[in-house]
Amino acid sequence: MTVTDTLPVPARLGRVSMRLAALSGWRRLAAAAALGGLATLALPPVDALPVLLVAFPGLIWLLEGARSGRSAFAIGWFFGFGHHLLGLYWISAALFTDIGRFWWALPLSAVGLPILLAMFSGAATLTFHALRGRGAGGGLARPLLFAACWCLWEWLRGHVLTGFPWNLIGYGWVGVLPVLQTAALIGIYGLTLVTVLVASLPAALPDPASTPRRAWAGFAAGLALLAALGGWGTWRLAGAVDEPVPGVRLRLVQAAIDQRLKWAPAERVQHFQSHLALSAAPPVDPSAPPPNVIIWPETAVPFFVEDDARVRQALASVIPSGGLLITGAPRTDLDTSGERHYYNSLIAVDGSGAVVGSFDKFHLVPFGEYMPLRRWVPVDAIATNGAEFSPGPGPRTLHLGTDLPPLSPLICYEGIFPGAVIDGTDRPQWLLNLTNDAWYGHTAGPHQHFAINQVRAVEEGLPLVRVANTGISGVVDAYGRVQQLLGLGERGFIDTTLPKAPQGATPYARIRDWMFGILLIACFFGSLVSRYHR
Numbered sequence: 001m002t003v004t005d006t007l008p009v010p011a012r013l014g015r016v017s018m019r020l021a022a023l024s025g026w027r028r029l030a031a032a033a034a035l036g037g038l039a040t041l042a043l044p045p046v047d048a049l050p051v052l053l054v055a056f057p058g059l060i061w062l063l064e065g066a067r068s069g070r071s072a073f074a075i076g077w078f079f080g081f082g083h084h085l086l087g088l089y090w091i092s093a094a095l096f097t098d099i100g101r102f103w104w105a106l107p108l109s110a111v112g113l114p115i116l117l118a119m120f121s122g123a124a125t126l127t128f129h130a131l132r133g134r135g136a137g138g139g140l141a142r143p144l145l146f147a148a149c150w151c152l153w154e155w156l157r158g159h160v161l162t163g164f165p166w167n168l169i170g171y172g173w174v175g176v177l178p179v180l181q182t183a184a185l186i187g188i189y190g191l192t193l194v195t196v197l198v199a200s201l202p203a204a205l206p207d208p209a210s211t212p213r214r215a216w217a218g219f220a221a222g223l224a225l226l227a228a229l230g231g232w233g234t235w236r237l238a239g240a241v242d243e244p245v246p247g248v249r250l251r252l253v254q255a256a257i258d259q260r261l262k263w264a265p266a267e268r269v270q271h272f273q274s275h276l277a278l279s280a281a282p283p284v285d286p287s288a289p290p291p292n293v294i295i296w297p298e299t300a301v302p303f304f305v306e307d308d309a310r311v312r313q314a315l316a317s318v319i320p321s322g323g324l325l326i327t328g329a330p331r332t333d334l335d336t337s338g339e340r341h342y343y344n345s346l347i348a349v350d351g352s353g354a355v356v357g358s359f360d361k362f363h364l365v366p367f368g369e370y371m372p373l374r375r376w377v378p379v380d381a382i383a384t385n386g387a388e389f390s391p392g393p394g395p396r397t398l399h400l401g402t403d404l405p406p407l408s409p410l411i412c413y414e415g416i417f418p419g420a421v422i423d424g425t426d427r428p429q430w431l432l433n434l435t436n437d438a439w440y441g442h443t444a445g446p447h448q449h450f451a452i453n454q455v456r457a458v459e460e461g462l463p464l465v466r467v468a469n470t471g472i473s474g475v476v477d478a479y480g481r482v483q484q485l486l487g488l489g490e491r492g493f494i495d496t497t498l499p500k501a502p503q504g505a506t507p508y509a510r511i512r513d514w515m516f517g518i519l520l521i522a523c524f525f526g527s528l529v530s531r532y533h534r
Contacts, residue, residue: 021061021065032074032075052172059076063128069126073126076124077119078118087444117157120156124150146196147523148520155513166452178231182229186515188418189513193520193523201222245429248292248293248497250496251295251495252474252494253279253294254473255275257470276315295432323351324356326348344360344364346398357400361394370390394423397427414433436469446470446488458479461478461501461505
């Protein structure tokens with residue numbers, strides 16, 4: 001046994017914190033990047049939440065060695081770079097579907113996007129350093145200040161320049177349903193704030209501005225807060241009612257078409273017929289009622305449905321009497337000036353082949369579905385085959401029939417934006433996400449995308465149905481519980497009921513991020529009070 005082994009925990013952590021604070025040059029930046037990569041493991045599909053108890057205290061201790069704002073920004077930037085480099089590697093997989101055309105974009109997606117997103121974490125640590133320099137955040141208030149700075153800039157990351165709120169730390173709770181219920185109160189940003197705060201509390205244990213007893217009490221209080229939230233979530237889940245919508249039976253079709261072949265001219269008819277065959281297949285359970293609503297994924301129909309009577313009649317041939325088929329498909333029209341526009345759309349067709357409803361994607365993917373700064377970037381968007389998509393109005397609620405409850409359609413990554421997935425003036429009864437994650441193969445991306453949609457269901461208090469070309473397709477109830485699942489890469493279909501939405505909206509659905517804002521202000525206020533208390 002060494003002398004170090006006999007030291008109390010605060011003393012051991014004190015030595016670790018001093019060593020991290022003493023790092024300089026490339027060693028400091030490499031440590032920051034490594035801690036950022038470590039934090040990524042807390043998120044789906046790994047879900048190793050305890051790593052945050054190392055990653056965030058380590059980052060705070062590195063910042064103690066920063067002697068300038070520039071140094072503090074660099075530490076946070078490298079932390080964010082490591083975090084997003086590992087967390088978003090899967091985006092580059094989309095380019096390999098046609099690497100001959102898009103080889104030039106590989107370094108931009110693999111490294112360029114993490115470089116940009118890391119600016120927000122760098123701004124967070126710079127803000128933390130600046131306020132620390134003014135005397136805020138002493139002792140136990142230091143984790144409070146850090147969590148507030150971090151989550152303020154995470155919220156901005158989700159909103160600035162169309163926003164990209166992926167890899168929020170709160171998503172690590174998807175595998176712990178009782179704690180995940182907190183999203184129904186304060187949303188994913190609020191859950192991220194609580195998580196970062198509790199994970200940062202060990203940083204106060206060796207802080208000379210806080211006695212060990214007070215530091216341990218603060219850490220225990222943080223764990224007690226998580227336990228209380230988990231207890232409330234357990235109570236909420238115990239009161240959940242498992243009741244299906246009467247008269248509605250869904251079939252979710254997952255044809256598992258390789259993205260490299262999806263738009264090949266010689267393959268389009270065959271892909272269309274594959275979806276028709278799966279839709280017409282007999283139910284797996286002959287004793288169950290047959291499906292009356294068939295749902296296909298994003299752009300499952302590679303033709304303009306509204307303009308092609310033969311396609312509509314083919315769709316009608318597999319629709320049960322009185323039923324519907326909902327599919328993703330491109331749509332086109334002319335504006336008043338005669339200019340043609342293209343849309344990534346959802347189309348609903350009835351048994352007569354008539355289009356009874358449509359929805360145009362409103363939150364398009366930059367560089368994927370349209371090119372920002374088109375005047376200065378004379379190249380095609382990756383997913384458009386030369387014709388860029390135009391945005392539609394949204395979010396919207398579709399009313400498609402008397403038996404089918406009104407739904408809020410979400411195409412592709414529209415489901416990743418908290419508080420922006422339903423029309424608050426016409427509340428739907430369920431969420432429908434059509435997507436095509438075949439771009440990303442068997443990577444972490446589809447798993448993360450499914451988990452993010454789970455959280456939207458909890459926030460809104462609405463069941464969610466997700467249909468993906470290659471998976472993951474499934475049904476999630478209003479409490480985030482997975483009712484049905486068709487795994488990544490599997491070909492087949494799910495026949496299922498539609499969970500009934502609970503009565504009334506969740507607190508988050510009513511007030512959105514206002515509660516998060518109140519908590520954020522409270523954290524900043526609490527950290528500033530410590531300055532005057534000393």
